[in-house]
Amino acid sequence: MKKQLQFALLGTLMVALPTFAQDVRIDIKEFMFAPVDLNIPPGTNVTWVNDDQIPHTVMETHKAFHSAALDTNDSFSYRFDNPGTFEYFCALHPQMIGKIVVSAQL
Template identity: 75%
Template sequence: MNMRLLAVMGLMLSTPAWAQDVKIDIKEFMFGPKDLTVAVGTRVTWVNDDQIPHTVAETHKAFRSGALDTNDSFSWVFDTPGEYEYFCALHPQMIGKIVVSQ
């Protein structure tokens, strides 16, 4: 086998077949959906649809975005099973949770 084919096969094996891309809208001072269950390897992208900045900050500091202006986005790939609670650092009443399953 040539090296290129081996590299492509390695990439295919490293991403679970059930992994996907999921979008969470930030709108009207809420994350939508607020609660989400995803498979390991899923990329979640938050998109700010509000007219003011928001952030996405995981409670235990696993991830944290900078300030997201209107139409800005932040993505995170969830490689480890568990529960991830997050909030907007600018508006702490905005909360959400992602459950990552095997």
Template identity: 50%
Template sequence: MRNNSLYSMLVVLLGGSALVAASAGFSVAQAQTPNTVVIKNFMFSPMELTVKAGSTVTWKNLDGEPHTVVNDAGMFRSAALDQNDTYQFKFDKPGVYKVFCSIHPNMKETITVQ
């Protein structure tokens, strides 16, 4: 029989990212992938994201409804993303990028590239 205290979990919040570590010290896993935008409840989360030039941003749709990821300047446009589908775009140039869902245009976010 295993000792439950060896398998209890400790959640440490550092700089807005959640880290989950086994209290026994065997492993550490990052709970949220950097530069990831989650689409849930008809919202982009986070609604504002700042990344460095050369970074790739990944969007993941967790809603049961399809969504798209579209730049208002026409630089990129995903196909309709079904539940658990992802879309990635590499931001090479600094700037402010406005993003929306073409199916649900009220869904908006801003990506700032430094």
């Protein structure tokens, strides 16, 4: 009985734990962002890494964030502290698009 109570208490604690922020990588390769769509909790740090042989940028459509031109192996990071939907694109190749949804309800 004591072990069952311990497991029940542990299960309750695990359910009550908040979603912790993390570090996430988005690869830029073959004129695409991968993953294209991303759902993350607030406080997550996202890093885009250019794996292509030509420069790319990361620009949010409402200018919440933007990178300089990223050469091969260059990276750009942004910490998403507030909930919302953030659509972005490459200013040099506007057909390259992505979307990040920040929600505490993950």
